[in-house]
Amino acid sequence: MSDPSPSLHLRQRLRRGRDHLATALITAGGIGVIAALLAIGVFLVVEVVPLFWSTPTDTGHEVSWRALWLPQSYEGYDAPQHRWQPTVTSAEERPQYGMTPLVWGTLKAAAWALVIAVPLALGAAIHSAMFMSRRLRSRIKPTLELMEALPGVVIGFIAGLVLAPWVERHLAGALALVVLLPPGVLIAGWGWTRLPVRLRRCLPLGWAGLWLVPWLLLLVAAALGLAPWLEAGWFGGDLRGWLELRLGLDYASRNAMIVGLAMGFAVMPSVYALAEDALSGVPGSLGEGAQAMGATRWQTLWKVVLPAASPGVFSAVMIGAGRAVGETMIVLMASGNTALMTLSPFDGMRSMAASIAIELPEAAFGGTHYRLLLLAALALFVFTFLVNTLAEVVRARLRHRYRRLGGAP
Amino acid sequence: MSVLVQPRSTGSGPIIDFHREASCLEIEDLSLAYGDKPALRGLTLRVPRHRVTAFIGPSGCGKSTLLRALNRLHDLNEEVSHEGKVLLEGRDIHDPEVAVAELRRRVGMVFQVPNPFPMSIYDNVAFGLRLLGGMRRRQMDDVVEWALTSAALWHEVKDRLRASAWSLSGGQQQRLVIARTLAVRPEVLLLDEPASALDPISTLKIEELIRNLKSQLTLVLVTHNMQQAARVSDYTAFLQEGELVEYGPTDTLFTNPRLRRTENYITGRMA
């Protein structure tokens, strides 16, 4: 090739050299960063393994895999028990490392959160994908995205210090709310069909998400107003006493219900966003085909859209479960942190994440307690990683399927 | 005029009689594959200097692949493997001594979809110059003006050189891309269906531009538009399934093709 002037030639060599150097740096840096990220899992495994290898030294007794998960007999108790009591006050006592209550607490909190979040999120997703007017939808989606960004500590604070005492004082009112809201919304729907056409045009179904809000407020007021009568009539004037007497349920101020409500609130937006994407991504041709045959929109949804989008909805729920299991601050602030193993929604619990947050700063570095908390972290890591991978794979398949059907990606 | 056909069966060596033309690019037995899917099979042809050579053929015949092989744009894709030689002014472009950046400066390329960079019109044209470096401001202004004039765009944009290139119309954008390529003084200009995304008037302007440019450099045009090839090019190569079927002066190829396959394709497409 003909040589340009020497200075240009030099410049060219320089450019080439710089390019090679930069490529090498980017490669090294990129691999390094990604390796550092993935090192989290490796670190946890490396730190946890000695737990089962050698006899731990700090407490002088062995921790076996079985002892962690099966009930153990402790002094002062007749039957073997699951207990998590890692810190001891005196030398004679020995710490009690039963992981089962923590796992139980984690799953219980996550389950209640999903009980609240999934119906709410799926309902909202269905409404905004199928019924909502386009203009409203372009506003509602970012709003709920913002809701996702609310920090856990704020939600936990509201749940633990505002909601929990309020519900404790207005237990009947809260119950009335739960009972009254769904039929109240249905009544609104029934009433709407009875409205004159002109009025109905002012309140279209596409905007129901918005104009139902005042109606809900009305319902809330009604429920709170009715609560004392309800309590007097059915529960002998004292719902808490009634719960304790009839069902044997002890009401703790910070309990699984509160955690479920708060965490459901926190998890709901992400489930909503993913489910909505899945539902609105279903190729229009599918739904139109069904509607052309005379199906209503709800039938179309149920028979065509939902089955087509079900993997996406499933992965949305999975992601929600992953978030609920790992959420720390809300559980920490709203659950009371007692390591109980009960089914009652009115009892508190202690989750793995909350235990780590509270106990790890105090645990001796390298000791049994420290390693057990790392085991909990590893469990959280593995669980969320697997759940998210599953969700991601399912979602990728779904996207592929939609593309084949000729819909939007 | 001799008939310039290279039957595939004869394999190696150029047998095209090109006495009257000096060749700029020589492709010798070039094969290329994406992974294990062959895209070009043993192509041999010469591209004459200061002429417009058109590659035609059905979609997927490998004409764009061939074009991209001429400035090593396939280097980006690691799955692509090749055999054979491409000589630019007698030197193999795959020679490890060859700087690929310098090769691409000498063999410019214009794509199907106009791809101006998101910067001003001036900066777009000056992009390649700045890469080369060592040019003063005044000098650069002159080159930009010359390139835009050569691309027949100067009069339309001389008052708004600082405007975003994306504010131009599609046809103007494509001419801007040509100007950008001309600014670095390439010896060869590869055009990959440069007018297929444009309206008819813009297309005519581009074609006129191509005809005018051949006094300065060698042009290679890929097109699926028969009339365009007939209007613009001096030589035409017909490719099918990665093979060169027929190659010769455009007049001959279109009026009196040697092979049935060529004739079928041309008459089918022309009709």
Next chain:
Amino acid sequence: MMSHDLTRGEGPWPWLAAGSVALSLLMLGALLVLLAGRGLGHFWPAPVALVELENGRWLAGEAVKEARLPGAEGSGTRGRERLYRTANRDLDDGIWTWVALETIADVGYPDELVVLERRRWGDFIGRLMAVERDGRPLGEGKSAWTVLQARLVELEVLRDEQARLRRKTIMPLAARLATGPDAEASRDLARANAQLRELRAEMGRDRLVLESADGRRLEQPLVEVVRAWRPNAMSPVEKLAAWGQGVWRFLAEGPRAANTAGGVWPAIFGTVLMVLLMSVLVTPFGVLAAIYLNEVAHQGRFTRLVRIAVRNLAGVPSIVYGVFGLGVFVHGIGGSLDAWFFEEALPSPTFGTGGLLWASLTLALLTLPVVIVATEEGLARIPDQQREGALALGATRLEMLTRVVLPMATPAMLTGLILAVARAAGEVAPLMLVGVAKLAPQVPVDGDFPFLHLERKFMHLGYHIFDTAFHGGDVQAALPLVYATALLLVLVILVLNLTAIFLRHHLKVRHGALPRV
């Protein structure tokens, strides 16, 4: 189905779906209104009620809330009680008083009731009887209030002077003396100290004579009074001014009285500093990794797997990152640094304990997937024609990246960074493991070399909420400030997210202008 009644066929279910949208909006709205109302309302000067009870007792305070007496029945005022914030901890041992509504004989709002914000013992609520200087009255009765206000202004001037003296004269001199004996400096220092003593004496001359609602007298040194106001006598405009001042002090001052009073300035500072450090760490590495994954790496099965893994790391709970930070950064790297460079300070750790650097690093790691994913999306959205265009002009890969690709991907990178910052600002759990403090006496930035103290602990808005609400002594007293802090945190995060949404929209619009076939 009747023709004019099409939607009737939909049945009841769509209404439940619509109801869940409405319910979500309602909950979000309620949360924001609650935070805004309580958080901002706290700074509004509440009227102070003078309450006469049926048993002849008097009390003065701000009404906080009402509740039903436990086990009480009936409606109206029967069976209800009201909580007053009566302050005066030095007189009453407490600042709250519950009063049954039936026992209230009369409630009035006399103008002369004053509220004093004090350095010790919290607020005072009652009457101002006199202002005295060296035992002689400066003003009594009605004139006392005007005198007090004038004196407070003078006091503020003296305080400023004192602070300036300390900062500008005494501290530099002390620093000079620390390096070695210096006769001139020690003379100057003695003079400055004398000046300081004088100022202090001047400030300590005034005393207030106060009387609580039930007639007990109290002598209060004026130096300890920060602010005084008569809420019942204030016009709405004055109240608004006082409100603005209150908000400003909340933002600009440090916490007092075990975080139940004062402001959150150190927490704001700590949060911002940590987030800034985190951004500085996460941006280059995140962008680098994204460029590697999208532009350099061989796009095969392995890269795809890595990409999914990185994506999933965004869903790993933040506490796990905290554990990693504690184990690797604090104990691992920090411990080694201590052993190598700060041996003289051992066994008390320097870097081997939670601190600003480790917190920033941990959060950088936590937000790395966010930045990588956002940048990668931005890169993937750039059409290949742009890259080929640059290459075809003879650009090397580096030139193509820096001159064409990265400028086009900047909004995406910015979006990713803002989302990362928004996430980091609200994240508390990992910080509990790697470096926040309840009350950090020293801000991590000061005039001492090396000015930025990466090993120090710092305060954080989110942790401040958690700590004040759950570990504070008097939750009721701290609650308004927790609300205000929560509101501040939410506002910061909302603004950041809105910016990200705006940028993303802007990005879409710009790419919409790309020439399309």
